[in-house]
Amino acid sequence: MxxxxxxxxxxxxxxxxxxxxxxxxxxxxxxxxxxxxxxxxxxxxxxxxxxxxxxxxxxxxxxxxxxxxxxxxxxxxxxDARIAQLVEDLAAQVPGPAARPRNLRESNAGSAMARGRTCYDHLAGRLGIAVTDALTARGLLQQETGFALTDAGTEWFDSAGIALDRRSRRPLARACLDWTERRPHLAGVAGAALCRHALDTGWCVRIGSERAVKVTAAGERALSDLLGMDAAALR
CATH class of the missing domain: 1.10.10.10 (Winged helix-like DNA-binding domain superfamily/Winged helix DNA-binding domain)
Structure with a gap:
């Protein structure tokens, strides 16, 4: 039995x-x-x-x-962040858009969310992927065996004035599957610190009533200077 x-x-x-x-x-x-x-x-x-x-x-x-x-x-x-990760991971398993937008407003909102948004406390959408790719290309983040900041990566956060809470029980860097891009973006302590810094300094601003964010002119300059990102990829 x-x-x-x-x-x-x-x-x-x-x-x-x-x-x-x-x-x-x-x-x-x-x-x-x-x-x-x-x-x-x-x-x-x-x-x-x-x-x-x-x-x-x-x-x-x-x-x-x-x-x-x-x-x-x-x-x-x-x-907490653990529940946020669970909700985002479940949402990422939904195949494709659930329904076509019913009007122009919904279409614009969906486009803005796909372009850039917050995923609980870190950046997601094309913006989050672009930042993750830039960190990886510069050797600041490695993805071979799961996400991890390199020594150069932790130094970069310090030099950029982005404080990392090393006392947190959360992982310093974690991969979070992006539900629109179907690729992982940076989460964890580093992802949260970068998002918080971007919003606090005005690199990014929230738009609309959803989670959508957009990069400001100041943000384009900062991310270009710090990560060599193309401004066109941030819009």
Missing amino acids: TTRDPRATALARFAALFADETRAACLLALLDGRAWTAGELARHAGVAASTLSEHLGRLVAGGLLAEERQGRHRYVRLA
């Missing part, structure tokens, strides 16, 4: 948290790394606030979301 693995029930319950379109829409929206109110997520998912409240309760109880309250407002965010 075969004994069922005792983890099977817990795994099935955990997987079921993702198996709902409204909850999936919330998880994907929260990949922008910010905290959202329940009302904002309800509007984004196109459901009533009461409906969303039930879904959020399940996601918080299941450990996928963390909840914060400020006065009358309820905020939720992804529980």
Whole structure:
């Protein structure tokens, strides 16, 4: 007689948290790394606030979301970088676009997301891939046996004034499969530090209400100087 693995029930319950379109829409929206109110997520998912409240309760109880309250407002965010990685990895397994854009606005938003976006706390899309390729071409990042910063890479971050949190339990560099480019971009401590620096210094700015970002003129100059990147590849 075969004994069922005792983890099977817990795994099935955990997987079921993702198996709902409204909850999936919330998880994907929260990949922008910010905290959202329940009302904002309800509007984004196109459901009533009461409906969303039930879904959020399940996601918080299941450990996928963390909840914060400020006065009358309820905020939720992804529980941590590990959950963000799981959501992004699952999204990357979806073959091709789920549906054609219904109008020009959706088409433009999709194009902007593919061009450059944040993936929780690091850069993704063509921008993220271009930065990853530039780091690799300059010998600052190696990809042969998984992503790892070289000694020259850690020196480059220091010289560029991009602080790396070496006390973090996260890997210094990690490959994250890009769901639009189908290639890995840089994540981990280094990816998060680079993205944070790019936003804080104005190299990149957020656009629209999604996760899309674009490189500014200052960012084009900085990335050209620091990584030899072609400005045309950043637009």
